[in-house]
Amino acid sequence: MTMQVRIFEVGPRDGLQNEPRHLSVDTRLALIGKLAATGLRHIEGGAFVSPRWVPQMADSEALFQRLPEDDGVNYSALVPNGQGLDAALRAGCREVAVFAAASEAFSRNNINCSIDESFERFTPVLQAAKAAGVRVRGYVSCVLGCPFSGAVAPDAVAAVARRLHALGCYEISLGDTIGAGRPDETARLIEHCARELPVEALAGHFHDTWGMAIANVHAALSQGVRTFDSSVAGLGGCPYSPGASGNVATEDVLYLLHGMGFETGVDLDAVARVGTWISAELGIANRSRAGRALAARSAEHR
Numbered sequence: 001m002t003m004q005v006r007i008f009e010v011g012p013r014d015g016l017q018n019e020p021r022h023l024s025v026d027t028r029l030a031l032i033g034k035l036a037a038t039g040l041r042h043i044e045g046g047a048f049v050s051p052r053w054v055p056q057m058a059d060s061e062a063l064f065q066r067l068p069e070d071d072g073v074n075y076s077a078l079v080p081n082g083q084g085l086d087a088a089l090r091a092g093c094r095e096v097a098v099f100a101a102a103s104e105a106f107s108r109n110n111i112n113c114s115i116d117e118s119f120e121r122f123t124p125v126l127q128a129a130k131a132a133g134v135r136v137r138g139y140v141s142c143v144l145g146c147p148f149s150g151a152v153a154p155d156a157v158a159a160v161a162r163r164l165h166a167l168g169c170y171e172i173s174l175g176d177t178i179g180a181g182r183p184d185e186t187a188r189l190i191e192h193c194a195r196e197l198p199v200e201a202l203a204g205h206f207h208d209t210w211g212m213a214i215a216n217v218h219a220a221l222s223q224g225v226r227t228f229d230s231s232v233a234g235l236g237g238c239p240y241s242p243g244a245s246g247n248v249a250t251e252d253v254l255y256l257l258h259g260m261g262f263e264t265g266v267d268l269d270a271v272a273r274v275g276t277w278i279s280a281e282l283g284i285a286n287r288s289r290a291g292r293a294l295a296a297r298s299a300e301h302r
Helices: 011-018 025-036 060-065 082-090 104-111 115-131 154-167 183-194 213-222 250-259 268-282 289-300
Strands: 006-009 042-047 074-078 095-101 135-141 171-176 202-206 227-230
Touching (some): 011 025, 011 042, 025 060, 025 268, 042 060, 095 104, 095 115, 115 135, 115 154, 154 171, 171 183, 171 227, 183 202, 183 213, 213 250, 227 250, 250 268, 250 289
Parallel strands (some): 006 042, 042 074, 171 202
């Protein structure tokens, strides 16, 4: 397996949409620009969703219209439906993402429909995106547990991932939505999914609610996964576990990967500085352990 690992930065979307403070488009653009300057080449910049439901993602169309077009960075956006895709296309998005759940209970509680019905909703979105020459990434939520129904069978996750891949999603991001998964479960999950689609088409998206995110990244690495979603400074809470941490921090993932000899093309120290800055902008503590350690080391040498 290659020693190259791709980091998919989700802080500007999945991170910010779960933070209580709402940032201006200018500040969100500044965050994306600072992240791009660290060497990150895949950044989820926003979501084309109703601002009534996700006010943190308001004005995503204006944001994407102002992003650079030729800086070598792939900027993606989450779209829940055809209306969202239309807005993304108007804004010049070249990649979008759709999401499905591996849990029937979560699907019904989150988007008020069954898993099959969710596929009926976004299948036309994939078809329209393909016709427009826009790549589509797929998210699967609740791959290691559901807040409503508990354990989720790996075969159920693999089935949803296979359907997304068959519809044309070039990559499937497996999300531990509640952050309850352990490394043994992660390894077993990847093994099941890799029977249904190429492991090269899988990405890991781990939350740190129970402190297992980095261990789960390591377990997925051992199974051949080479793409991981992460969020600068660990931005993003877990709405199903009040007060718990959310996305695994980009800094922590980079510290692990670089220490193991993997190449990412990303400057860890630069990302840590961005994490310190955006945490201050949001008025929150930096949730990245590696980020805090680097900041403390930097302060000692001043």
